[in-house]
Amino acid sequence: VATTLLALMWASVTVYALLAGADFGAGAWDLLSGRTGPGARRRALIEHAIGPVWEANHVWLIFVLVLMWTAFPPLFAAVSSTLYIPLTLVALGVIARGSAFAFRKAVTELWQQRIFGAAFAFSSLVTPFFLGALAGGVASGRVPPGLARGSVVTSWLNPTSVLSGALAVMTGMYLAAVYLTADARRSGQPDLAAEFRRRALGAGVLTGLLAVAGLVVVRADAPRLYAGLTGRALPLVVLSGAAGVASLVLLVARRYLLVRVTAALAVATVLWGWGVAQYPHLLSGAGGLTVAQAAAGPATLQATTISVGVGVVLLVPSLAWLFLLFQRSGHQPPAER
Amino acid sequence: MRQVAGAVLTASRVAASQVTGGGTADPVAARSQMGFSLGWHIILACLGVGMPALVLLAEWRGWRTGDPWYQLLARRWAKALGVLFAVGAVSGTVLSFEMGVLWAGLMDNYGSVIGLPFAIEGFAFFIEAIFLGIYLYGWDRLPPKVHLLSGVPIVVAGIASAFFVVTANAWMNSPTGFTIVNGRLTGVDPWAAMFNRATGPEATHLILAAFMVTGFAMASVYAVAMLRGRTDRYHRLGLLIPLTFGAIMTPIQIVVGDWATRSVATDQPLKLAAMEGLNTSGRHVPESIGGYFSGGQLHWALKIPDGLSLLLHLSPSGYVTGLQSAPADDRPSLVTVVHLAFDTMVGLGVGLLLLGAWLALAWWRHRQPPRSVWFLRATAVSGVAAVVAMESGWIVTEVGRQPWIVYGVLRVADAVNPAPGLDWGLVAVVAVYAVLSVVTVYVLRRLARSRPVPEAPQESDVTGYKVV
Secondary structure, eight states, X not given: OHHHHXXXXXXXXXXXXXXXXXXXXXXXXXXXXXXXXXXXXXXXXXXXXXXXXXXXXXXXXXXXXXXXXXXXXXXXHHHHHHTHHXXXXXXXXXXXXXXXXXXXXXXXXXXXXXXXXXXXXXXXXXXXXXXXXXXXXXXXXXXXXXXXXXXXXXXXSSHHHHHHHHHHHHXXXXXXXXXXXXXXXXXXXXXXHHHHHHHHHHHHHHHHHHHHHHHHXXXXXXXXXXXXXXXXXXXXHHHHHHHHHHHHHHHHTTOHHHHHHHHHHHHHHHHHHHHHHHTTEEEOSSSOEEHHHHOOOHHHHHHHHHHHHHHHHHHHHHHHHHHHXXXXXXXXOXXXX | OXXXXXXXXXXXXXXXXXXXXXXXXXHHHHHHHHHHHHHHHHHHHHHXXXXXXXXXXXXXXXXXXXXXXXXXXXXXXXXHHHHXXXXXXXXXXHHHXXXXXXXXXXXXXXXXXXXXXXXXXXXXXXHHXXXXXXXXXXTTTSOHHHHHXXXXXXXXXXXXXXXXXXXXXXXXXXXXXXXXXXXXXXXXXXXXXXXXXXXXXXXXXXXXXXXXXXXXXXXXXXXXXXXXXXOSHHHHHHHHHHHHHHHHHHHHHHHHHHHHHHHHHHHOHXXXXXXXXXXXXXXXXXXXXXXXXXXXEEESOEEXXXXXXXXXXXXXXXXXXXXXXXXXXXSOSOHHXXXXXXXXXXXXXXXXXXXXXXXXXXXXXXXXXXXXXXXXXXXXXXXXXXXXXXHHHHHHHHHTTTTEEETTTEEHHHHSOOOTTHHHHHHHHHHHHHHHHHHHHHHHHHHHHSSOOOSXXXXXXXXXXXXX
């Protein structure tokens, strides 16, 4: 049961990376959309794409947290006490991003939209970096079990963390560009589609190079993780590379909907590769913490599984409706704007 | 809003500084940060729970009667709800981070006992966010009836998530669902922990508080506008709908509040003693109003003979436990704060009850709201009063539980994250929230003022009228 819940938690991490990661990426593209006049259509496309869904996408993160502290309390306590600095920064980034996005839509004057837009875009860049950095801290075994036993600074300021932070930002931008290409085409803006296709290609190549360079860094900085990635998790790592290459080919071939699938697969396999490489250790550093050691008692696991089961039954149709409603209809400005 | 949060900050900082405990932990900074960010979030959370019902009510009336003013109100309120929900969602996320960043010791030991309601709340919040996206962005894409129905899950999920989160707080006040054998946690029953003895009264009390905060806060916006001379039908409706809603909730809340107080008297006698500033246990205990507590005595309070005994036990000789019944280390240290916060909450609640009664009386006799300018003035301040009452109640339950984070089980000082430098987090959070408060109020004011309401709208004008 503990492994099932762990898999569910990891699936939520994956969905968060694929959906909210792309929302962060879209915010970063907002930052790079150019001056107010020429950038207006790009910004409108971005806002239209993420407006109805970003809050729902964001909830996956909360979901990961509550599952972790319910089913694996010592893991949650160890990670959040040692890595409290990047976590606090992520929290502040989440605040700045969400409220600035909502405020930008609510105000009408240009200078105000500029300020809120800048806050939104900047925090879209910073927040995934720190999320990636703290993932790197956990993956490289710098978070020992127990309360605040690791260094509160080097646990997230180290080669693997910097790498995974950069990778998180680039991945989000790549996914966002891929998704936006199809959105732009569907809304009848072929010029924007061409632009975002170019950006997706650029971001894809960069992300791929970063990932390959990353393997070198991991080999030097986190040998245990490297051994796992090149050992048990090798098929997933290879699949990720193949999906990444396939995405670039499909982008060149302008198969925008299919490329969504392969791009998402390329990202998801990296996350699952990390998971498989480390399993059954949740914390791989000195002492370590395995699934069995961290799992809550059977009564809690059972209650959580039942609740999650009931919740999923309610959730899936609701989510399906949300995405279908806003993917089906064309580029029509939302009413309450 | 900020003043309240500031007061909370001061209160919790003082509270924390008086918590005794060893270790390298920094409970002062942690308690201040939690008090500040939770005190801030709770206002938005209340509006997020209460507002959807009013938006739907206005939309439903507009749909049934074809009255364009209702339709306009529904769209305006939905717009404000969108902003408030976004800010509430992100400030709530911060709290879930803080559960670990600040209270790693609590979650490490008791996460398996009390995590479940948060997991369920996660789903409720998820449903809320999904349907809010559908509701706000689907206004002109869905048929009116479907659109109206798509709002129902927001109301239900909002109330449900408030319920589940409060069960966790109720558990901290009335911990059950586990046993500790030789320092090890065994026999964990998360369902029993969730439905503990404090859950019923506390959750009902908070959900009604959310309704009251929403009703009076929204009414006060229109009262201010009417005091400035804008007395058209749009503003009258905007005042009457939420005010009626709040006024109906108030008498129910007072009955529930009595229930909650009795529950505290049974399960947390020391918190009740702090609420009443009662030092010595005994019979024939007077009800004390106001004053300050110092040197084991309540000074300058107005005392009603046998009042407390009568209120709690319906008998003048009812026995009430005082602070002295516990060792000094186990007593709440800030008795004056708890006592005055309790009196503030009750006093404001009675004031709001009178405001509602005034409205009811005028309606009963003249079929219209009171014409007195004092009625508008009272309504204009009722929003702030409801928020202050709610925050006071929250101070009572949190500061009154000191020095415990889990009553009788775990002390605050043993629950805090021992990492160095937590006070910098406090500084950063206070700075960001200060900016956020200013900007939120500014944006909401712009939403309320932008685009003057058309003089005499025809139906077509209003349906073509985009809100901002």
